[in-house]
Every structure is written in C-alpha cells, then in structure tokens.
Amino acid sequence: MKTFSIAKSRRLRSTPYTSRIEKQGVTAYTTYNHMLLPAAFGSLEDSYHHLKKNVQIWDVAGERQVEVRGKDSAKLVQMMTCRDLSKSKNGRCYYCPIIDDDAGIINDPVVLRLSEDRWWISIADSDVILFAKGLAIGNKFDVKIFEPNVDIMAIQGPKSFGLMEKIFGEKITNLKFFGFDYFDFKGTKHLIARSGWSKQGGYEIYVENTKSGLELYDRLFEIGKEFNVKPGCPNLIERIESGLLSYGNDMDLYDNPYECGFDKYVNLDSDVSFLGKDKLKKIKAEGINRKLMGLIIDANEISMTKSLDVKDENNNVIGELRSACFSPHFNKVIGIAMINKPFYTPSQNVKVDINGNICNGKVCDLPFI
Amino acid sequence: MKTFSIAKSRRLRSTPYTSRIEKQGVTAYTTYNHMLLPAAFGSLEDSYHHLKKNVQIWDVAGERQVEVRGKDSAKLVQMMTCRDLSKSKNGRCYYCPIIDDDAGIINDPVVLRLSEDRWWISIADSDVILFAKGLAIGNKFDVKIFEPNVDIMAIQGPKSFGLMEKIFGEKITNLKFFGFDYFDFKGTKHLIARSGWSKQGGYEIYVENTKSGLELYDRLFEIGKEFNVKPGCPNLIERIESGLLSYGNDMDLYDNPYECGFDKYVNLDSDVSFLGKDKLKKIKAEGINRKLMGLIIDANEISMTKSLDVKDENNNVIGELRSACFSPHFNKVIGIAMINKPFYTPSQNVKVDINGNICNGKVCDLPFI
Numbered sequence: 149m150k151t152f153s154i155a156k157s158r159r160l161r162s163t164p165y166t167s168r169i170e171k172q173g174v175t176a177y178t179t180y181n182h183m184l185l186p187a188a189f190g191s192l193e194d195s196y197h198h199l200k201k202n203v204q205i206w207d208v209a210g211e212r213q214v215e216v217r218g219k220d221s222a223k224l225v226q227m228m229t230c231r232d233l234s235k236s237k238n239g240r241c242y243y244c245p246i247i248d249d250d251a252g253i254i255n256d257p258v259v260l261r262l263s264e265d266r267w268w269i270s271i272a273d274s275d276v277i278l279f280a281k282g283l284a285i286g287n288k289f290d291v292k293i294f295e296p297n298v299d300i301m302a303i304q305g306p307k308s309f310g311l312m313e314k315i316f317g318e319k320i321t322n323l324k325f326f327g328f329d330y331f332d333f334k335g336t337k338h339l340i341a342r343s344g345w346s347k348q349g350g351y352e353i354y355v356e357n358t359k360s361g362l363e364l365y366d367r368l369f370e371i372g373k374e375f376n377v378k379p380g381c382p383n384l385i386e387r388i389e390s391g392l393l394s395y396g397n398d399m400d401l402y403d404n405p406y407e408c409g410f411d412k413y414v415n416l417d418s419d420v421s422f423l424g425k426d427k428l429k430k431i432k433a434e435g436i437n438r439k440l441m442g443l444i445i446d447a448n449e450i451s452m453t454k455s456l457d458v459k460d461e462n463n464n465v466i467g468e469l470r471s472a473c474f475s476p477h478f479n480k481v482i483g484i485a486m487i488n489k490p491f492y493t494p495s496q497n498v499k500v501d502i503n504g505n506i507c508n509g510k511v512c513d514l515p516f517i
Numbered sequence: 518m519k520t521f522s523i524a525k526s527r528r529l530r531s532t533p534y535t536s537r538i539e540k541q542g543v544t545a546y547t548t549y550n551h552m553l554l555p556a557a558f559g560s561l562e563d564s565y566h567h568l569k570k571n572v573q574i575w576d577v578a579g580e581r582q583v584e585v586r587g588k589d590s591a592k593l594v595q596m597m598t599c600r601d602l603s604k605s606k607n608g609r610c611y612y613c614p615i616i617d618d619d620a621g622i623i624n625d626p627v628v629l630r631l632s633e634d635r636w637w638i639s640i641a642d643s644d645v646i647l648f649a650k651g652l653a654i655g656n657k658f659d660v661k662i663f664e665p666n667v668d669i670m671a672i673q674g675p676k677s678f679g680l681m682e683k684i685f686g687e688k689i690t691n692l693k694f695f696g697f698d699y700f701d702f703k704g705t706k707h708l709i710a711r712s713g714w715s716k717q718g719g720y721e722i723y724v725e726n727t728k729s730g731l732e733l734y735d736r737l738f739e740i741g742k743e744f745n746v747k748p749g750c751p752n753l754i755e756r757i758e759s760g761l762l763s764y765g766n767d768m769d770l771y772d773n774p775y776e777c778g779f780d781k782y783v784n785l786d787s788d789v790s791f792l793g794k795d796k797l798k799k800i801k802a803e804g805i806n807r808k809l810m811g812l813i814i815d816a817n818e819i820s821m822t823k824s825l826d827v828k829d830e831n832n833n834v835i836g837e838l839r840s841a842c843f844s845p846h847f848n849k850v851i852g853i854a855m856i857n858k859p860f861y862t863p864s865q866n867v868k869v870d871i872n873g874n875i876c877n878g879k880v881c882d883l884p885f886i
Contacts, residue, residue, distance in 0.1 A: 150539060151522040151523075152522060152523055152543065152544060152546050153521060153523065153544065154521055154523040154545065154547065155545040155556030156821075157763075157821065157822065157840070158766045158821065158839050159642060159764075159765030159766045161823070170519060174521065175521060175522065176521060176522045176523065176524040177521050177523060177524065178523065178524045178526065178528075178529060179548045182642065182643075182765060187524030188524060248654070249654050254647060273551065274551075274644055274647065275643055275644035275647055275648075276647070277770075278623060278644055278651065279644075279651045280651065281648060281651065282647065282650065282651020282652040282654070283651040283652075283654060284655070285618050285651070285652060286652045394526075397526050397527045397528045423654065452526065452527065453525040453531055453535075454530070455527055470527050471526070471527065
C-alpha cells in the first residue's frame with residue numbers, strides 16, 4: 149500500500165515525549181484529540197509479539213483530560229454518561245460511554261474521580277470539552293471545565309509490573325485494576341492508574357509535572373533494559389484480538405451503546421438522570437437492529453483505510469467491517485464489524501472484498517480471545 | 518527534516534475524492550475534523566507559484582458542515598458567535614468567530630444562511646457539533662443538529678473564473694464574494710459559494726450528491742486542461758502571505774477575538790445576545806495584553822512543528838511564533854505570532870531560534886500583502 153507523510157504543524161500538537169520517540173524510531177503517526185499519537189515503530193507484528201512478552205513505554209498524551217470541577221461537577225459528569233456514577237469512589241477509574249440526547253455515542257472515556265467535585269474525563273478522539281461546556285452553559289451549572297496539563301505515558305505488557313515495582317516499590321503492585329493513587333518519583337507525586345489500552349497488563353502515568361515526567365520516562369528505559377523494554381504504542385493487532393473498541397473506528401455518533409455491546413454500562417434502573425435515558429429505554433424495549441461483532445476471515449493480509457461492505461452468501465450487504473488486521477494468533481484476518489439483524493449471530497457466513505479478492509469469513513462474538 | 522507516515526484508519530475518514538487525489542500525486546496529509554486533508558502534492562513552493570497564476574482543484578471535504586435547523590436555529594447560531602447575524606440574508610456566507618462564555622475561540626467557521634431556520638456552519642478543526650448539541654440540550658432549544666453529507670471541493674486561483682464559467686455558464690461569474698447559489702451540472706443542483714481558503718479567488722462547491730460531484734470533479738480536470746489546472750490543497754505559503762488565520766495553528770480556545778484582530782466581527786453594540794458578550798466588553802474596556810502579528814525573519818527556511826519562542830533584543834520572551842514558512846515574495850521567512858504588550862508594534866525587533874540559528878526579525882501588521 150502507498151504511504152503518505154503526515155504534515156506536522158502546531159495544530160497537530162507535539163507531546164513532551166515527541167522528540168524522544170522520534171529518536172527511538174517511531175515510523176508512523178495518527179492524530180488523536182488534535183495531537184500526534186505514535187502508530188508504529190517499524191513492524192506492527194514485531195511490536196505485537198514484543199508487547200505480549202515484555203514491556204513497552206507508550207506516548208499516549210493524545211488521551212487528553214477534560215477536568216470538571218466545582219459544585220455541580222458530579223451532576224454534569226453524570227448527565228453525560230449512561231453509567232450510574234452515584235456510588236463511584238475517589239481513586240477509581242470508570243469506563244463510561246458518553247451519549248447525547250438521542251443516545252448516539254459521543255465518546256467512550258475512562259472517568260477518574262479525583263474527589264467529589266473534581267473529575268478527569270480521559271477521552272477518546274472527540275472534543276468532549278465542547279460538549280461539556282455547552283451543557284454547563286445551557287444548564288447554568290457552577291463548574292469549571294478545562295484541559296489540564298496532563299500527558300499520559302503508558303507502561304504496558306506483562307513485565308510492566310516488575311519494572312514499575314523497581315521504580316515505585318512494592319506499593320504499586322497492590323494497585324487494583326482501574327484503581328489509581330499517587331506515587332513518588334524523586335520527590336514528585338505522579339497519579340498512576342492500573343489501566344491502559346491493551347490487555348497485557350500495565351499502568352498509565354498521568355504526568356502533570358513535565359520535567360519530572362521526562363526524567364521518569366528516561367529512567368523507565370534505563371531500568372527497563374533488564375525487562376527488555378521498548379518504545380511502543382497502542383497496537384492494532386493486540387487491541388483487535390483483545391476486543392478493545394476504538395471510538396471513530398468501531399463506533400461513532402450514529403451508533404448507540406446497545407449496538408456496541410455496552411449493556412453493562414447502561415444503568416436504566418437507577419434513579420440518576422442522564423441524557424438519552426428515555427431513548428435508551430425505547431431502544432431496549434424495541435431491541436436493536438444491528439450489533440458490533442467479530443469477523444474471522446480467510447485471508448492473510450488486510451490494510452483498512454475505511455469501512456468495507458460485509459455480504460452474505462447471496463451478496464446482500466449485511467453490515468460493514470470497521471477495523472481489521474492479520475492476527476498471528478488465529479493465522480487469519482480478524483475484524484470488528486457492525487452487522488445487521490438477524491445476521492449478527494456467531495457462525496453466520498460472510499464475504500468481504502479485500503483488494504479485489506472475495507474472502508470467506510464467519511461472524512463471532514467479541515472479544516476474540 | 519525527518520518525515521513520518523500517516524497511519525490511516527476509518528477514524529481518519531477518507532473523502533469521496535481520496536482515491537482520485539492519490540492517483541494525482543498527493544504526498545502528504547494532515548487531519549481536519551477527523552478526516553484526511555491533503556497538505557502537499559510535492560513541492561509547496563511549486564504549488565504556490567502555480568496557484569497564483571492558474572487554477573487548482575482542492576479536496577477540502579474536511580471542512581465539515583454542522584447543520585442547524587428548526588424553530589430555534591437562528592437563536593442557537595447567534596448564541597455561538599459574537600458577530601451580529603440579525604440582519605443576515607439567505608444566500609450569504611458570514612465569517613463568524615465562535616466563542617465560549619469566557620470569550621475563548623472555539624472555532625472560526627464560515628456560516629451559510631440557507632434559510633431563516635436552516636444554517637450550515639462550515640467549520641475549522643474542532644467539534645462544533647458537540648458544542649452546539651450541548652447548548653441546545655441545556656437550553657431546551659427546538660433544533661436538529663447533525664453533520665450533513667457535504668464534501669466541499671474548492672476551485673482556487675485566478676483562472677478559476679474562466680474554468681467555472683465554461684462549466685456553469687456566465688451566471689456563475691455574477692456571484693459576489695461570499696455569496697452562494699445553486700448551479701446545475703447535468704441535471705444536479707450544486708450549492709456553490711464564491712469563497713475559499715486562498716486570496717487568489719475562486720469557488721467552493723458544497724457537494725451533496727456524491728455521484729454527480731465526482732463526475733464534476735473529473736469534468737473540471739478535463740475542461741481545465743486549457744487553464745493549466747492541477748490538483749492542490751490549502752497552501753501554507755500562500756495562506757500565510759495572505760494573512761489567512763488557521764484555527765489550532767494561529768489561535769485556539771485560550772485566545773480571544775480581540776487578540777486575533779477580529780474586532781470587526783465583534784458586535785458589542787448590537788442588541789443580540791451571545792455567549793461571552795460581558796467578557797468581551799470587559800476585555801475591550803481593559804484592553805488586550807497580546808496580539809497576533811506578522812513577523813518577517815532574516816532566514817531562508819523554516820519547518821515548524823510547534824510554537825517557537827519570540828525574544829526581544831535582551832533575550833526576554835515576548836511572544837510565540839505559531840505558523841511560518843519561507844516566502845518567495847519577501848525572500849525571507851514570514852510567520853504569524855502572538856506577541857505580548859507592548860511589543861506588538863510594527864518594526865519591533867525580535868529574535869527567533871530556528872534550528873539553533875538565532876535569526877533577526879521584525880514585527881509587522883497582518884496581512885503581509
């Protein structure tokens with residue numbers, strides 16, 4: 149496939165780590181929240197194998213924070229998500245689909261409750277800050293909304309635990325999944341969560357003190373030698389195999405949470421009020437007409453730049469493939485597709501045209517592994 | 518400078534023209550409203566010279582539309598901009614800074630009044646749709662807000678008038694600057710505005726009927742041969758020389774309209790109510806502390822990926838350079854910079870560190886030409 153260069157400018161913001169990853173061999177970027185997000189350090193497949201066995205440091209500063217603080221902050225955050233946050237606790241992360249009044253998905257962030265009146269919404273790629281500002285202004289809420297100076301670096305892979313323990317001590321190994329706390333590095337406190345956009349385990353460091361964060365970045369690579377550390381980035385293959393959805397790729401404003409399998413994050417029976425609740429009740433009562441499913445396709449390679457039609461055996465379009473890659477685990481192409489009713493059942497046979505080759509495949513449940 | 522490839526995916530949406538421009542020699546992309554926007558077809562300077570003498574066809578589908586329709590649409594659009602739209606007319610485009618309640622700039626779109634209760638906001642790179650949705654929900658406005666299927670192609674350059682007349686007849690030459698109307702191409706009506714993101718003259722075709730639009734695209738290149746037509750894209754050099762500001766590059770949420778020289782689009786004396794009006798009155802009364810100005814720098818090349826410090830003769834930081842290029846017209850580097858008070862006066866001497874070379878320059882008014 150032809151490659152094209154990315155034209156950099158201030159508008160595609162660099163991160164504090166950009167100059168480092170460029171020395172370390174980044175080869176491709178995507179953009180994420182108006183920021184450069186590394187997308188490859190050479191071969192995706194090599195990086196995938198490395199991530200599953202070792203530890204990687206990722207520049208994911210593009211996962212920007214929307215900070216909401218003030219008297220009405222809890223009310224505003226709850227208004228934006230169909231997940232009941234009334235029993236949420238300080239020091240915990242919550243995966244929260246943000247939806248509009250028509251139940252269309254605006255973002256699928258992780259929400260961090262810093263305190264009862266201070267929240268970080270750690271966003272996927274859309275300007276949630278503008279939605280929050282619009283709602284707050286329209287409702288005359290007493291809140292401050294802004295993007296704080298936070299640049300996340302992620303430590304991912306099975307050896308991340310050993311590496312982080314060497315730097316932060318045993319205490320960090322007690323952090324539970326989706327918990328966060330503050331940890332000291334040479335006198336500077338860093339908020340660290342046990343989280344990250346892979347299923348290989350690890351941490352995300354929410355760097356507010358840039359100077360200390362860069363020192364920590366360098367230290368992680370120094371200490372990391374014995375753990376075979378490498379620079380990396382969210383890996384297309386690993387995230388698809390693990391069924392981690394990507395906003396903008398797998399779902400968008402024109403999909404609702406039930407279509408995306410977010411049933412457990414839709415709390416219709418709670419008393420809390422949020423946007424789109426009535427619409428979600430209606431969708432639940434009537435049932436969905438399509439659903440995000442996995443596809444396993446008899447093919448050896450794919451490079452997607454936009455959706456591909458998914459057809460049944462009679463060549464009727466029954467859905468669209470939205471993300472896909474060659475999976476070393478399955479030795480086939482796997483992908484995430486929005487499939488129409490009644491075809492969204494496992495084992496449904498499908499056909500996909502990959503570069504002029506009509507390939508056979510089957511629908512399956514997500515996640516793949 | 519090292520180049521990096523762009524990692525394509527559905528999230529960085531392709532346009533209907535993408536497959537064509539890739540055959541026609543696009544070499545670099547940026548992203549704009551979650552969409553691919555061509556940034557170069559080989560040499561920027563060759564393209565600049567061509568644009569100033571001939572005609573180019575641009576894929577600027579990334580300039581997405583936010584459609585606002587319904588009973589309260591005029592109220593909502595007015596709420597978002599400090600420009601008085603109470604006397605606006607159907608069939609006209611209006612350059613309208615969109616600001617929040619703190620007078621921070623959210624976007625600088627061109628607003629098209631299709632009718633009293635139907636508007637298109639032709640946006641720069643931020644999710645205005647989310648701001649509009651938040652405001653509409655919070656204020657319980659009776660409006661529909663969505664992104665219509667519109668993919669703009671721009672016809673730019675002095676020969677655009679001749680080319681467009683050959684296809685659409687004499688009627689199109691009567692269109693005044695920032696006026697729009699519907700024009701027929703083989704039985705399909707296309708909304709065409711006399712506008713575009715260059716100062717070389719031309720049109721923007723708001724393509725709703727994709728099939729007809731692609732036929733028109735091909736026809737423009739066919740008929741265009743005699744006008745020396747080429748594919749192109751917004752040109753960094755031309756737009757800086759012309760003083761066309763770029764949201765995200767030259768200004769953002771942390772700047773206000775007065776700092777950006779938008780005085781004539783701030784209508785504080787009118788009766789209309791809009792967000793940030795009180796804040797703007799306060800800023801006007803107190804005066805601004807910094808301003809976007811031009812810089813002319815004694816240097817032969819620059820390639821900016823982020824802001825650069827602007828210093829005075831005593832090495833004090835007095836501002837930041839946000840966009841810059843080598844200008845063939847001035848035979849120097851020119852750029853757009855936010856300069857602090859009292860240094861934002863023409864002829865102020867400045868220094869900028871370009872790749873380790875301390876270069877001398879002077880502040881000047883915008884536009885350069």
